[in-house]
Amino acid sequence: MDPELLAAIGRVARVPQLLVACDYDGTLAPIVEDPSKAVPLPESVAAVRALASLPQTTVAVVSGRALRDLAALSRLPNEIHLVGSHGSEFDIGFVERLSPELVAVRTRLRDALREIAQAHPGVRLERKPASVAVHTRGVEPQVAAAAVEAVRNGPAKWDDVTVTQGKEVIELSVVATHKGTAVDQLRTQLSASAVLFIGDDVTDENAFGTLRGPDLGIKIGPGDTQAHYRVAEPVEAARALGLLLETRRHWLFGERAVPIERHSMLANGRTVALLTPEAKVSWLCHPKPDSAAIFADLVGGSPAGHFTVGPERGGIPLGQRYRNGTMTVETRWSGLTVTDWLDLPARETTPDGPAVVTGDSTLVRVLTGSGRARVEFAPRPEFGQVATQLQPMDDGLLVLGSNEPVALYSPGVTWQVRNDGGYETAHAVVDLSATGGQVVLELRFGTHSLEDHAVGIHERQAKAEQPWKDWVASLRLPATARDLVARSALTLRGLCHEATGSILAAATTSLPEELGGVRNWDYRYCWLRDAAMTARALVDLGSIEEAEALLRWVDGCIERTGGHPERLHPLYTVDGYELGAEAVIDTLPGYAGSRPVRVGNLANHQLQLDVFGPIADLIAAVADARGSVRDDEWRVLDNMVEAVRRRWHEPDHGIWEARLPPRHHIFSKVMCWMTVDRALHVVRQHDGEDRPEWVELRDRIGANVLENGWHEEVEAYSVAYGDEDMDASSLWIGLSGLLPGDDPRFLSTVLKIEADLRSGPVVYRYHWDDGLPGREGGFHICTAWLIEAYLRTGRRTDAEELFAQMVDTAGPTGLLPEQYDPLAERGLGNHPQAYSHLGLIRCALLLDNMLKQ
Numbered sequence: 001m002d003p004e005l006l007a008a009i010g011r012v013a014r015v016p017q018l019l020v021a022c023d024y025d026g027t028l029a030p031i032v033e034d035p036s037k038a039v040p041l042p043e044s045v046a047a048v049r050a051l052a053s054l055p056q057t058t059v060a061v062v063s064g065r066a067l068r069d070l071a072a073l074s075r076l077p078n079e080i081h082l083v084g085s086h087g088s089e090f091d092i093g094f095v096e097r098l099s100p101e102l103v104a105v106r107t108r109l110r111d112a113l114r115e116i117a118q119a120h121p122g123v124r125l126e127r128k129p130a131s132v133a134v135h136t137r138g139v140e141p142q143v144a145a146a147a148v149e150a151v152r153n154g155p156a157k158w159d160d161v162t163v164t165q166g167k168e169v170i171e172l173s174v175v176a177t178h179k180g181t182a183v184d185q186l187r188t189q190l191s192a193s194a195v196l197f198i199g200d201d202v203t204d205e206n207a208f209g210t211l212r213g214p215d216l217g218i219k220i221g222p223g224d225t226q227a228h229y230r231v232a233e234p235v236e237a238a239r240a241l242g243l244l245l246e247t248r249r250h251w252l253f254g255e256r257a258v259p260i261e262r263h264s265m266l267a268n269g270r271t272v273a274l275l276t277p278e279a280k281v282s283w284l285c286h287p288k289p290d291s292a293a294i295f296a297d298l299v300g301g302s303p304a305g306h307f308t309v310g311p312e313r314g315g316i317p318l319g320q321r322y323r324n325g326t327m328t329v330e331t332r333w334s335g336l337t338v339t340d341w342l343d344l345p346a347r348e349t350t351p352d353g354p355a356v357v358t359g360d361s362t363l364v365r366v367l368t369g370s371g372r373a374r375v376e377f378a379p380r381p382e383f384g385q386v387a388t389q390l391q392p393m394d395d396g397l398l399v400l401g402s403n404e405p406v407a408l409y410s411p412g413v414t415w416q417v418r419n420d421g422g423y424e425t426a427h428a429v430v431d432l433s434a435t436g437g438q439v440v441l442e443l444r445f446g447t448h449s450l451e452d453h454a455v456g457i458h459e460r461q462a463k464a465e466q467p468w469k470d471w472v473a474s475l476r477l478p479a480t481a482r483d484l485v486a487r488s489a490l491t492l493r494g495l496c497h498e499a500t501g502s503i504l505a506a507a508t509t510s511l512p513e514e515l516g517g518v519r520n521w522d523y524r525y526c527w528l529r530d531a532a533m534t535a536r537a538l539v540d541l542g543s544i545e546e547a548e549a550l551l552r553w554v555d556g557c558i559e560r561t562g563g564h565p566e567r568l569h570p571l572y573t574v575d576g577y578e579l580g581a582e583a584v585i586d587t588l589p590g591y592a593g594s595r596p597v598r599v600g601n602l603a604n605h606q607l608q609l610d611v612f613g614p615i616a617d618l619i620a621a622v623a624d625a626r627g628s629v630r631d632d633e634w635r636v637l638d639n640m641v642e643a644v645r646r647r648w649h650e651p652d653h654g655i656w657e658a659r660l661p662p663r664h665h666i667f668s669k670v671m672c673w674m675t676v677d678r679a680l681h682v683v684r685q686h687d688g689e690d691r692p693e694w695v696e697l698r699d700r701i702g703a704n705v706l707e708n709g710w711h712e713e714v715e716a717y718s719v720a721y722g723d724e725d726m727d728a729s730s731l732w733i734g735l736s737g738l739l740p741g742d743d744p745r746f747l748s749t750v751l752k753i754e755a756d757l758r759s760g761p762v763v764y765r766y767h768w769d770d771g772l773p774g775r776e777g778g779f780h781i782c783t784a785w786l787i788e789a790y791l792r793t794g795r796r797t798d799a800e801e802l803f804a805q806m807v808d809t810a811g812p813t814g815l816l817p818e819q820y821d822p823l824a825e826r827g828l829g830n831h832p833q834a835y836s837h838l839g840l841i842r843c844a845l846l847l848d849n850m851l852k853q
Contacts, residue, residue, distance in 0.1 A: 001239065005218070005229040009240060012196050012216045013247035017056050019192035020048070020244070021183055021207070022237070024063035024070060026167075026200035027220055030234050033138060040074055041234055047241035052079040054245075054252060058190050062087060062179050064166060064203055066128040086164055086203055087182025088130045088175040102174045105160045106130065109172055112155045120147035131173035144168070166203045180206035196244065198237050199227075250516055253593030258282070260511055260591070261811035261820075261827030263298075264320060264329045267494030268342035268464070270361050272507045274298060274831070277320050277812070279331040279338040281307040286404065286445050287360050289497065289504055290524040290574050292382040292599075294406070299510050299597045300588035303423070305380030307443065309365060311336050312372040312429055322487065322813055325472045326465040327494055329813070335371030336432070340364070343442075343464050360446035364464075366457060367439040369432050375441070377408060377415075378425040383585050383599075390417045390424045395450045396442075397426055409442040409450050468493075476542040478848030481807060485844045487814035488837035489541055492534050495834050497574040501549030502526035503534050504574070506818065506830035512594035513819060513829050517774035520594055522601050523818075523830040525579065527571040528554065529655065530834050532614035537838035539621045540845055547622045548630075554615060555632045558639050565639035566646045570608040570657070571601065579604040606653040607662060612640040613671030613736075616678040629686050641679045641694060648672040648701055654720075655729050658770040664721035667729035669705040673698060674736045702738055709733070710745060716752035717745070725768035726756045728782035731789045741792035750789045758786060760822040761805030777819030777828040780806065784839025791846050803843050816840065 012018065025031060028040040028048070052059040060081035063070050067084030076082065083090055110125075113132050117123045122139035125132055134151055136144035148170055155172055156163045164171045164178060179199070187195055193214065197207045200220035208217040208226040217227035220237050231237055258276045263283075266273040273295070274283035282297040284307075297306035311333045320331045328341040343362040367373050381388060381402040388401035392415045399406035408426075412435050415426040430439050440457050453460065471493065472486055495504040506523035513519035532554075535547035557576050561567045573579060582600035590597050619637050623629045629637075648669070651662035676698035683691055709730075711718045719727035731753060733739050734746035757764045762778020763786045783806050790799035809820045809827070816836035818829025 001231075001236070001243070002229060005231075005240070006243065008216050008229060009196075009244050010247050012194050012214060013244050015193035015214060017058075017191055017193045018248065019058050019060065019183075019186055019190055019195045020051055020241075021060045021062050021186065021195060021197045022048075022241075023179075023199035023201060023204050024061050024065060024074060027198055027234055027237055028061065028074070031167075031200075035135070035137075036073070038073060040076075041238050043235065043238035044241060045076070047238060047245050048080055049077060050245050051241065051248070052077070054248060056252065057248060058186070058192070060186055062182050062207065064133065064164070064169070064171060064201070066126065069126075081186070083182050083186070085128045085131050085173065086171065086206075087177040087179050087185075088173055089128070090182075090185075102130070102160070105158070106132075106174045109155055109158070109161060109174065113151070113172070116147060116150045116154065120144075120150070123147045128173075130175040131171050133169055133171040135169050137168040164203050166201050178206040179203055180208075180210040183207045184210050197227075198240070200234075246516070249593060253516065253589070257592040259811075259826045260817045260829070260831045261809070261815060263811070263815070263831055264322065264813045265327070265491060265494055265507055265815060265832055266329060266340055266342045266363070267327050268344055268361055269494075269496065269498035270344070271342065272494060272504075273342060273363060274507065275320075275329055275331075275340055277331070278317060279309050279320075279340070281340075281363065283508060284363065285524070286381075286406075288574050289507065292385075294379050294381050296380065296383050296588065298508065299591050300384060302378065303380070303420070304384045304588055306376070306378050307363070307365075308374075308376040308378075309338050309367060309441075310374055312374045320813060322490075323465065325469040325486070325490070327468055327490060328461065328465055333369075333371070336367065336369040336373055339366040339368070339461070341461065341464055343460065362445065363443040364457070364460070365441040365443075366461070367430060367432060367441070368437055370437060371432060373430045373432060373439070375413070375428045375430060376425060377427075378420070378423070379406065380423060381406075383588060383597075384423070385585075385587070387423060390415075390426050392417060392426075393450055395452075398448050398450075405446060405448045407444045407448045407450055409444060409453075410439070411452070412439060413441070471543065474542065478844050480844045480848040480851065481803075481840070484807060484810065484814050485541075485841055488816075488840050489538065489543075491815060491832050491837050492538060492834060492841075493543075493546065495534070495832075496546050496549070497526075498549070500574055500576060501546075501551075501553035502572070502574045502576065503531035503546070503550055503834065505530040505571075505835070506833045508830045509599060510594070510597040511591050511817065511828070511830045513776035514594070514774045515592045515824075515828075516594050518594075518596065519772060519774055519776055520590060520596060520598055521830070522582075522598050523833070525571045525601060526553070526574055526576075528557075528568065528611040529570070529608070529614050532611075532618045534834045534838050536614065536618045536621050537841045539618070539625055541841065542625075544622050544625050547618055551615075551619065551622070551630075551633050551636055555636050558636060566643040568611065568643065569604050570606055570611055571604055602659070603653075603657040606657055607647075607650070608654065608657070608668070609644070609647055609650065609652045610655050610665070610668040610671035612643050613674035613678075616640045616675040616682075620678040620681050623682050623686050627686075629682060637679050637682060640675050641697075644672045644675045644701075645697055648697075649704075656727075656765055656770070660771050663719075663723070664708070665727075665729075666705060666709045666717050666720060667727070667732055669701060669709065670732045670736050670738055673701040673705060673738055674732075676701065677737070705733075706738070706745075714752060716749040719766060719768060723768075725766060726753055727766045727768070728753055728757055728763050728779070728785055729765070731785045734792055735785060735788055741794070746789075747793055750786070750793055753789075754786065757782070761802070761809060762820050762822050777821040779819055780809075780816055780833065780836035781839045784836075784843050787843045788846055791850060796850060799843075800847065803847060806840065806843075 028044045029038040062083040067089035124135040162173045162176045195215045198218045219225040219227035219230045263274045284295040285291045296304035318332045331338045391398040396410040397408040509522035510520035582602045584596040588597040654665035717730045739746040763782040815832040817827040817831035818833040
């Protein structure tokens with residue numbers, strides 16, 4: 001397609017109100033000898049149907065055919081407007097609106113044209129409510145010319161008749177209209193910002209002639225035209241409509257969505273919440289992070305639930321930031337500051353005993369300033385699948401109708417409750433100058449209590465923040481990107497589920513790897529691999545409590561296998577149990593229109609042999625940091641080696657969980673090797689003995705992967721035995737220590753991955769066909785691996801440059817999602833992602849060590 005036409009379609013696709021209008025014969029349907037068999041192209045029908053379903057978009061077919069014939073032949077849905085007879089028929093009952101005088105002219109016209117047709121064999125008449133079309137297609141040229149001449153010298157000269165000339169057709173109408181006036185009428189009725197018109201006939205020039213400003217005209221086929229661009233045939237017009245659909249859908253949904261990386265996370269060790277830069281709580285699951293969401297605006301828009309606070313006058317905030325060393329977020333406008341945090345359960349002291357918990361987590365929102373704030377509270381439990389009622393009380397609201405009690409404590413706030421399509425939403429305007437400059441909103445879960453809290457709000461905030469401050473102060477932070485490393489560490493800590501010891505892979509579900517695409521997965525679970533790598537990063541910073549808790553959690557998962565650690569699943573719920581079936585929530589449109597929204601993850605049933613390596617590596621790091629190994633850690637280590645012994649030689653699904661048949665993945669084999677290697681390190685350092693059988697197993701696995709994983713033609717370690725496609729995870733052939741940094745095979749693999757998979761500031765996982773449609777962004781964890789590979793191979797300057805580029809992709813509060821699109825310059829995937837932050841920490845520590853050497 002002409003690049004200028006591509007650009008023009010991109011421009012017209014981004015107007016507020018778009019009218020898409022097109023001819024039928026020769027445009028939606030190819031020209032055929034028998035007009036009654038002119039069937040539209042399936043591609044065109046699919047495109048116009050989908051365009052008509054978009055908001056702020058209207059589709060019309062403007063044809064010379066009679067409206068009844070057009071409707072019967074095209075069979076287009078009601079969402080698409082049909083205009084017949086070159087614009088003289090906008091509905092079926094048009095004929096009833098003709099005046100008696102025009103009806104008389106039409107009758108005289110039909111009689112005269114019938115006589116001409118009878119005198120010229122083969123000429124066909126098409127009667128319409130306000131006109132008669134004379135068709136000469138398929139008629140001998142001499143006969144056709146004589147018939148047209150008779151028409152032009154006869155009825156065409158009548159005062160009350162309008163003539164329209166087309167391809168092998170001449171139409172005489174008693175109404176002075178054409179396709180241009182029809183398009184203008186539609187434009188006016190719809191208040192269209194721009195019109196895209198596509199046509200092929202001489203009669204379509206009337207429409208092209210009315211286009212102006214941002215409008216776009218596309219002519220099909222040869223001939224003089226006033227259209228801006230030209231394509232050769234109807235199938236190319238279908239492609240243009242398809243491109244328009246894709247671009248407009250992304251603009252309507254994708255560009256309007258808050259960029260993923262600009263969301264900030266709140267956490268309290270029990271659950272997490274996401275906050276937009278405008279202080280809208282767009283994501284919160286209760287009671288655990290892998291439970292159903294009560295606010296799912298992030299993947300469903302406002303109807304899926306949100307909790308919004310902002311100045312009554314509106315406006316973009318001055319800024320948003322975390323309070324230093326905490327998970328408390330401040331959003332600031334002139335005259336209004338909103339301070340948000342997730343508090344621990346409220347406790348009340350009883351007269352006869354200790355304090356008792358009176359609920360679950362509490363979302364605290366403190367409004368301070370002197371202006372007027374607008375508040376909108378729209379809870380939608382179970383992803384909006386449960387209808388609830390809001391009951392105003394003296395000091396707040398009760399959320400009724402769900403299994404879990406929920407209350408919004410809001411003293412001094414007067415609420416107006418409205419019904420929004422079967423759901424209730426509470427609205428309020430708060431004058432801070434009349435409330436002493438402060439209003440406190442507490443969303444309390446697990447209780448209907450609206451009692452005043454015994455502890456003042458400032459003391460509660462300090463009490464909530466102090467553990468975070470104490471923890472981050474205890475870390476050994478590098479000089480390199482110190483503040484960003486601290487924020488990454490706090491983010492990882494926030495993804496830890498303190499009650500169980502599990503660690504989330506990410507805080508969200510179904511944030512897309514491609515806007516508008518289907519690569520949308522649920523990451524609100526504990527992957528053995530991801531969690532172990534996360535805990536290892538925190539151990540490297542000087543904190544081992546998260547690793548100890550995770551290893552106890554893993555020990556419990558192993559115990560539930562009944563003595564078969566090789567049967568461990570790749571991921572579990574935060575409670576350590578198997579996931580239910582993966583499901584789709586059809587009622588949610590998805591982030592930026594990216595469907596489907598999924599709950600659960602089919603990867604739960606995959607075989608991933610790489611999961612044992614990061615766990616053994618974590619145990620080794622914890623043992624070295626502590627100087628000893630606990631009994632449960634010995635059990636886990638023995639079980640990891642036993643699992644590898646039993647299954648290392650099998651093909652598996654690999655780290656990326658492609659929904660393809662198992663293969664002998666390089667990364668999985670390397671991780672099996674690393675499992676035994678790290679286990680040997682632990683027994684030698686902390687048990688004072690050796691395990692000859694482990695040595696033999698490690699060396700056998702290492703020799704196998706080094707020999708079978710090398711691809712001679714590619715001159716690198718590829719994705720799997722015998723495959724020539726590259727995969728970023730194969731960098732672990734050197735990162736694990738299996739090959740030294742100066743080994744020519746590792747150097748060659750790094751160069752090949754750099755050439756095939758790096759694009760500016762990102763590194764893609766792979767480019768091989770994983771069986772799913774669409775594409776994805778570059779993975780931050782893969783970028784981190786290449787940075788480390790640069791360092792191990794002596795390319796320090798390249799490592800520092802790529803690290804700086806990676807850091808620049810973070811959101812304004814320092815958070816990273818799973819991926820980054822270097823072309824659109826925006827984040828993709830679930831957010832915040834543990835992989836991304838642990839990769840940043842690992843790189844910063846390595847760069848820092850290099851500076852000290």
